[in-house]
Amino acid sequence: MSNASIDLENHRTKGSKVFTGRERGISVRENTKIDALVKEKELVEIIIPTDIMSINPSFLEEFLTNAVKSLGKEDFYTKVKFISDSKRYDITLDLEEAVDRILRNENALSKK
Amino acid sequence: MLYLKNKIMILFCIEKSSWFNLETLSNLSNIIIAFLTLVLGFYVFVYQKNKDNKSDEETEINRRKNIKLQWFKEIIIQPKIDLVFNFYDQINSIKSKINGNDLNDDEKIEIINFIKKEQSDLRKSFLDLVQHINNDLHSELSLNVDKLTDNLTDVISNDEFKLKNEITYNREIKSKIEYSYSEFLSKIFNYCG
Numbered sequence A: 001m002s003n004a005s006i007d008l009e010n011h012r013t014k015g016s017k018v019f020t021g022r023e024r025g026i027s028v029r030e031n032t033k034i035d036a037l038v039k040e041k042e043l044v045e046i047i048i049p050t051d052i053m054s055i056n057p058s059f060l061e062e063f064l065t066n067a068v069k070s071l072g073k074e075d076f077y078t079k080v081k082f083i084s085d086s087k088r089y090d091i092t093l094d095l096e097e098a099v100d101r102i103l104r105n106e107n108a109l110s111k112k
Numbered sequence B: 001m002l003y004l005k006n007k008i009m010i011l012f013c014i015e016k017s018s019w020f021n022l023e024t025l026s027n028l029s030n031i032i033i034a035f036l037t038l039v040l041g042f043y044v045f046v047y048q049k050n051k052d053n054k055s056d057e058e059t060e061i062n063r064r065k066n067i068k069l070q071w072f073k074e075i076i077i078q079p080k081i082d083l084v085f086n087f088y089d090q091i092n093s094i095k096s097k098i099n100g101n102d103l104n105d106d107e108k109i110e111i112i113n114f115i116k117k118e119q120s121d122l123r124k125s126f127l128d129l130v131q132h133i134n135n136d137l138h139s140e141l142s143l144n145v146d147k148l149t150d151n152l153t154d155v156i157s158n159d160e161f162k163l164k165n166e167i168t169y170n171r172e173i174k175s176k177i178e179y180s181y182s183e184f185l186s187k188i189f190n191y192c193g
Helices: A022-032 A034-040 A057-071 A073-079 A092-111 B002-011 B016-092 B105-133 B135-157 B166-189
Strands: A003-007 A043-048 A080-084
Touching: A003 A034, A022 A034, A022 A057, A034 A043, A034 A057, A057 A073, A057 A080, A057 A092, A057 B105, A057 B135, A073 A080, A073 A092, A092 B105, B016 B105, B016 B135, B016 B166, B105 B135, B135 B166
Parallel strands: A003 A043, A043 A080
Antiparallel strands: none
16 A cells, blocks of 8 residues: 655645635645545655644544545545645644544434 | 105105115115214224324424433533533633744644634533534534634635735634534534434
8 A cells, every 4th residue: 555645736726825624625635635645655645835824623524534434534534645845834633623523523424 | 744755756756665665775875874874983083093193203203302402501501501502611711822924834724723722622521522412413413523624724724815814814713613513502502312
């Protein structure tokens, strides 16, 4: 099993320094085929452009929803790595928020 | 009377011997009418019973709804509504963090992180509780807050907006906060269980 890499630079809106919105998250998820990559590859690296100011949980929730659901929280964090050279933006809290939301929603739906 | 009887018999071309049959017919029609009355009575009885059953079901559904709504008010809304007001107060406070028209990237990131932190706090303290009561209401409220956070993130990160300008600020930030606030409250207070 080889590694895969997704460069978010190729998926950002021209001139924008943020990734926001559920629709955008769905679009990037489909374009990058991340759902298949996390199943086929040993490691998936997601490269964050250096000048990014924020990747909002709304975007991450839709972008990563299937990956988190299929891998589970621990395996997701082991298999999917966010790479950034930026010293000003740290994705950790936004990612935790998004993963928490995905798992809560899944839990709520399974109770229905 | 006998004359009238004869006249009727002549009119309907009934022979005297068949008068007995006319009486039989009369009795028969009485039986049919009685039978139809019985059927109608039975139908009304069954219809009313079904209606009563339906009414009982509706009453039970409404009773459960009211109990659910009462719990929703007492456990979530009354003790936690201040968290919603506080969230919007905090979001409104970003005006004081916008010190000039040309914020640097670090200042912008600080404001955006502040908004996201407030959103996360609201989710954990309020929205997650709503999710246990009603998933659809939770989704609507979450979408509302997500939209607000995303709009503000887009505006603050965009160099083109001179947010120290009152008109620009009101158009790009204040109006969006107010819209989100009224929609949020409207969804809560229109919730019917």
